[in-house]
Amino acid sequence: MTSRRKSLNSGNPGAALVAAEAAFTRGLYAVAIFVVVLLTAILVTLLIGSRESLGTIGLGFLYGKTWDPVSSEFGALPFLVGTLLTSFLALGISLPFSIAIAVFLGEYFREGALSSFLRSAIDLLAGIPSVIYGFWGLFVLVPLVRSLQLKLGVPPFGVGILTSSLVLSIMIVPYSAALGREVIQLVPSDLKEAALSMGATRSEVIWKVVLPYARSGIFAGVLLSLGRALGETMAVTMVIGNSNFLPRGIFSPANTMASLIANEFAEATEPLYVSSLVEIGLLLFIVTTLVNIIGRQIIKRTAVEV
Amino acid sequence: MESEVLKVEKFGAYFGDTQILKYINLSIPENMVTAIMGPSGCGKTTLIRCVNRMHELITGARVEGRILLCGEDVYKTNPILVRRKVGMVFQKPNPFPTMSIYDNVIAGYKLNGIRLGRGELDRIVEESLQRAALWDEVKDSVHRKGTFLSGGQQQRLCIARALAMNPEVLLLDEPTSALDPKATSRIEELIIELKEYVTIVLVTHNIAQAARVSDLTAFLYLGELVEFGPSEKLFTVPEDKRTEEYLTGKFG
Numbered sequence: 001m002t003s004r005r006k007s008l009n010s011g012n013p014g015a016a017l018v019a020a021e022a023a024f025t026r027g028l029y030a031v032a033i034f035v036v037v038l039l040t041a042i043l044v045t046l047l048i049g050s051r052e053s054l055g056t057i058g059l060g061f062l063y064g065k066t067w068d069p070v071s072s073e074f075g076a077l078p079f080l081v082g083t084l085l086t087s088f089l090a091l092g093i094s095l096p097f098s099i100a101i102a103v104f105l106g107e108y109f110r111e112g113a114l115s116s117f118l119r120s121a122i123d124l125l126a127g128i129p130s131v132i133y134g135f136w137g138l139f140v141l142v143p144l145v146r147s148l149q150l151k152l153g154v155p156p157f158g159v160g161i162l163t164s165s166l167v168l169s170i171m172i173v174p175y176s177a178a179l180g181r182e183v184i185q186l187v188p189s190d191l192k193e194a195a196l197s198m199g200a201t202r203s204e205v206i207w208k209v210v211l212p213y214a215r216s217g218i219f220a221g222v223l224l225s226l227g228r229a230l231g232e233t234m235a236v237t238m239v240i241g242n243s244n245f246l247p248r249g250i251f252s253p254a255n256t257m258a259s260l261i262a263n264e265f266a267e268a269t270e271p272l273y274v275s276s277l278v279e280i281g282l283l284l285f286i287v288t289t290l291v292n293i294i295g296r297q298i299i300k301r302t303a304v305e306v
Numbered sequence: 307m308e309s310e311v312l313k314v315e316k317f318g319a320y321f322g323d324t325q326i327l328k329y330i331n332l333s334i335p336e337n338m339v340t341a342i343m344g345p346s347g348c349g350k351t352t353l354i355r356c357v358n359r360m361h362e363l364i365t366g367a368r369v370e371g372r373i374l375l376c377g378e379d380v381y382k383t384n385p386i387l388v389r390r391k392v393g394m395v396f397q398k399p400n401p402f403p404t405m406s407i408y409d410n411v412i413a414g415y416k417l418n419g420i421r422l423g424r425g426e427l428d429r430i431v432e433e434s435l436q437r438a439a440l441w442d443e444v445k446d447s448v449h450r451k452g453t454f455l456s457g458g459q460q461q462r463l464c465i466a467r468a469l470a471m472n473p474e475v476l477l478l479d480e481p482t483s484a485l486d487p488k489a490t491s492r493i494e495e496l497i498i499e500l501k502e503y504v505t506i507v508l509v510t511h512n513i514a515q516a517a518r519v520s521d522l523t524a525f526l527y528l529g530e531l532v533e534f535g536p537s538e539k540l541f542t543v544p545e546d547k548r549t550e551e552y553l554t555g556k557f558g
Contacts, residue, residue: 139350142462190400194464198471200392206418212404304403 042295046285049278053269061279065245067260069268074276076283078246082254083287085161085247086236087229090168091222095220098173098225099218102180103206110185119181126174137167142239149251159241160253168234172225179224183212183217216302223295230288257284311336312357312473319352319361322465328529331378332373334475334522339497340505341520341537343513345557347443349529350509356368359385366494376474386397390418393476393504398484400461408448410463411435411517415462430470437503438466439496451480459483461529462496469504476500478508494519513553517541525549549554 053061057074064075101122109115122158146158187210195205211218233256241253242263255263257280268274270289313336336338342350355361357373358454372480373380382389392509401410411431415422422430431448435441440462444455452463461481470478478497482490497506497519510516515525517537524534525546531539533549544550551557 020415100434140525143346148392190396190398191402193360193419194394194396194402194467195413196363196438197389197396198414198417199386199388199393204417204419209402209404213402 002014011200028046043282043285046278046282049128050282052275053067053279054275056272057170057276062283069270069273071223072270072272074272076257076280076303078244079255079257079260079280079286080283082161082240082247083230083256083258083284085250085254086164086240086256087167087226089161089165089250090172090229091226093165093169094176094225095222097169098176098180098221100182101173101177102218102221103210106181106184106189107206107210122174122177124169125170128179130171130232130237132234133167133235135279137163137235137239141166145251147188152251154249157241157253160249161240162250162252164240164254164256165250168229168232168241170234171235171286173290175225175228176218179221180214180218183221187213201259213304216299216304217301219295220299223292223299226287226295230291231258231284233262237262252288255279259286265301309336310334311376312373312507313374314357315372317372317373318354318369319349319356320366320368321341321364322366326529327356328334329408330531332534334505334507334523336505337501337503338521339501339508339515339519340522340524341508341510342524342526344526345509345552350444350480350511350526353526354394354479354507354509357475357477358389358394359405360389360394363396364395366532377462385420390414390471391474393471395461395464395468395476395478395481397480399457399464401455401460401463403451405452406449407435407444407452407455407463409453411466411470413467434466435463437469437500438462440466440493441498456489458492461485461489461493465493465496465500469500473504474504476504478506478545480509480511481511482510490515513541525552527552 053074057064061074061075062080064073065077066073067073067076067078067252098201101118104276105115105119108239109118111138136168141163142158145160148158149156149158191209191213195209236256237259240255240259242255242259243253244255244260247254260275261284265274268277310333312332314330314332314334317327317330317332318325330353342353352361355469357375357380361367362385369381375388375391384552393496394412402413403405405413409416410433411440412422412427414491415430432441432445435444435448440459443459444463452460454464465476465478477529482493485493497508498506500506503523507519508516520537522535523537523540525532525540525544525548527548533544533546535545540549541553544553
């Protein structure tokens with residue numbers, strides 16, 4: 001029987017289609033793998049660069065409290081502490097503000113001129129070069145902190161952990177606020193309606209329905225801003241005091257890993273000195289990665305299954 | 307008629323300049339199921355959302371006339387207090403995904419900051435779930451999240467959540483429109499059982515459903531109350547021509 005229908009294979013564009021599809025897929029694979037290769041290459045470079053200090057100083061690098069290039073003594077603890085302290089303090093200071101902004105823009109003022117003005121103002125905060133934050137911190141925050149220190153009777157350095165945390169907290173607000181706003185906007189309105197229909201007030205809906213639902217997304221924003229705070233270099237270096245001793249409190253001048261590298265890399269001549277600075281970089285890399293992995297686990301655990 | 311729980315008087319509702327409801331008069335008696343039926347867009351959902359003052363949450367919404375709940379004008383009462391006395395169940399089951407089944411049932415108390423003892427809460431949870439015919443299915447997992455339940459179970463959980471507040475009236479806004487036939491008939495049976503405890507207003511576009519479960523039926527068309535009366539009468543010998551046309555499928 002001859003069919004009036006054409007064969008499925010007639011004109012056969014099949015082979016070309018399949019080839020194009022395969023090429024496309026291969027292209028995607030290549031790009032994805034390239035990113036991994038890049039990441040590995042950075043890690044390997046850091047490892048090779050810090051070979052000398054890894055071999056000479058060993059694990060003592062991690063808990064050594066002294067950083068003295070003149071006597072070739074290199075310990076990373078002051079900077080590890082300085083980095084974690086400034087970042088988490090900044091996070092603590094910024095969190096109430098960024099959540100408040102996220103709720104305000106995600107729940108109260110979603111539309112209108114005021115809302116879009118505020119949104120772009122906050123996005124603008126993220127776009128300001130960090131050296132400008134450093135300047136502002138130096139001219140405005142340092143005198144403020146100094147007068148606070150005078151009132152409290154502590155040495156009036158002005159610069160130090162608290163000052164850097166304040167600068168950092170302003171710098172990271174846009175990251176957590178923007179993501180927080182987005183996830184708060186995504187909270188299904190039928191859940192809010194259900195709560196309202198039971199006699200909840202608007203603030204009760206926010207505390208008991210919206211924030212619990214959005215918590216994992218809010219945390220993702222916090223993580224993003226923490227990553228930013230850990231690695232921030234310029235603004236911190238300008239207001240932290242660059243003191244290579246273990247900080248004694250939030251008023252004490254200190255130094256962070258990123259800031260130390262930026263300050264000392266150009267003047268490092270001894271191979272062990274250079275290698276130790278690279279190892280500081282490796283440590284920063286590891287800390288950032290660890291924070292990310294832990295954060296991701298928390299996000300996964302707090303995510304709302306629907 | 308017996309004592310009326312809800313009385314709608316000369317009631318109109320608007321969104322901006324659009325009039326959604328026109329001069330509605332309606333008396334809803336205690337412990338009965340009253341169905342509000344009509345084609346899409348006729349204002350039936352708006353009508354029940356005016357009862358618990360949810361309508362006004364949308365900007366541009368406005369009402370005129372009175373709605374009396376147990377003799378008190380809801381528009382002269384704090385909406386928060388009105389909503390605590392009026393339970394509502396929505397088209398799509400919407401249990402709170404962040405809360406356990408237990409916490410979902412007592413969500414009304416938690417949201418309103420009302421503190422009760424553990425024993426009292428346990429009693430409310432068990433009683434509400436039992437009334438919503440869900441207790442036997444979930445009694446061993448009340449402290450798990452409610453998200454693993456089926457759609458029909460989730461909707462019964464929402465009914466339990468509304469019943470837990472001991473409302474005067476339970477408003478059901480097309481509660482079965484997102485459910486399969488089996489879950490739908492469970493909910494319909496439940497509605498009939500529940501009128502022993504609470505007065506029910508059921509919004510539905512499903513004529514057969516209104517006929518199956520309701521004692522009284524109101525037919526709403528283009529924002530107007532066309533006909534209101536005992537369901538048997540309305541479904542067999544409707545007075546208005548539009549009701550008859552709707553029932554025989556000429557429009558809607």
